[in-house]
Amino acid sequence: MDVLRTLAKGGDFPPVLCVHPASAAEGESFFRHRWPKGRAIADPEAKLYAGFGLGRGSLGQLLGPRSALAGVRGLLSGHGVGRPRGDALLLSGSFLVTPREILWAEPHDYAGQRSDWPAAAQVWRTRAGT
Amino acid sequence: MAAPYPLDPALAGLPVAGFGLNGPRFADNLDGQGTLLVFLRHLG
Numbered sequence: 161m162d163v164l165r166t167l168a169k170g171g172d173f174p175p176v177l178c179v180h181p182a183s184a185a186e187g188e189s190f191f192r193h194r195w196p197k198g199r200a201i202a203d204p205e206a207k208l209y210a211g212f213g214l215g216r217g218s219l220g221q222l223l224g225p226r227s228a229l230a231g232v233r234g235l236l237s238g239h240g241v242g243r244p245r246g247d248a249l250l251l252s253g254s255f256l257v258t259p260r261e262i263l264w265a266e267p268h269d270y271a272g273q274r275s276d277w278p279a280a281a282q283v284w285r286t287r288a289g290t
Numbered sequence: 291m292a293a294p295y296p297l298d299p300a301l302a303g304l305p306v307a308g309f310g311l312n313g314p315r316f317a318d319n320l321d322g323q324g325t326l327l328v329f330l331r332h333l334g
Contacts (some may be wrong), residue, residue, distance in 0.1 A: 162332075164328060173326075174323070175326065176325070176326045177320070177323050177325050177326070177328070178321055178329075178330055179327060179328070179329045179330065180332070180333050181330075181331075181332065182323060182332070182333050184308055186305060186333060187308055188308075188309045190333045192309070192328070197310070199308070199309060199310035199318040200308045201307070201308040201311065201317050201319070201320065202306075202307055202309075203306075203318070207304060208301070208306075208308065208316065208329075209329060211298060211304070212301075212327075214329055219333070222308055225304075225323075235296075238328045248329065248331065248332055249307040249333055250329075252328075252329045252330060253329045253330065254326060254327065254328050255327045255329075256302050256324045256325070256327070256330065257297060257324065258321070258322055259302055259317040259320045259322065261296055261297055262293050262295055262296075262297055262299055263324050265292075265293045266324045271331060275328070277326065280326050281326075284324045284326070285325070287323060288322060290312070
C-alpha cells in the first residue's frame, strides 16, 4: 500500500482505484487513516473479483514457498500481517482499465506476489502519448 | 494475460460503494485514459 501510495503521488502514473473484500465501513475506516486521498471499492461479495477472474487461491497459492518468501520479505520490510477483513482466501491482481477496455492485466498466481505497476504505467503513458 | 480486451458491459454497470468514489456504478470511477485497478487480498 505504501509503495502504491508513493507511486500514485507522482504525476506520471495512472489514477489508482483499490478494490478490497471488506465492508464499506471497514474500508472507509482503513483508507481514511492510511490513505485519505485514495479511492476504494468495497466488494465483500467479491463480484468484481470474480468479474476479473480472481478467485480463492489453492493451498499452494496461499501458503506455498513463494508466498512464504513474500511474507518474510514483507516482514523484513516492516510490514506485519494485519487481521484479515473479508475473504482472506482471495488472490489479488492489478488491471489497467477504461470504461470500455482492459488495457493491461496481471492476475496474481500466489499470495504476496508483487505487481509490476511500472509496466501498467508504461501502457498508460503510451496510450496518453506522453 | 493478453490485453487489451473489452470490459464486460455488465461489469461496467455494476453498482459499487466505497471510499472517495466518483459515482455509483463501477464505470463511473474509471478514467477514459485508464485507471489502475488494484485488487487487495485484505486490508491491513
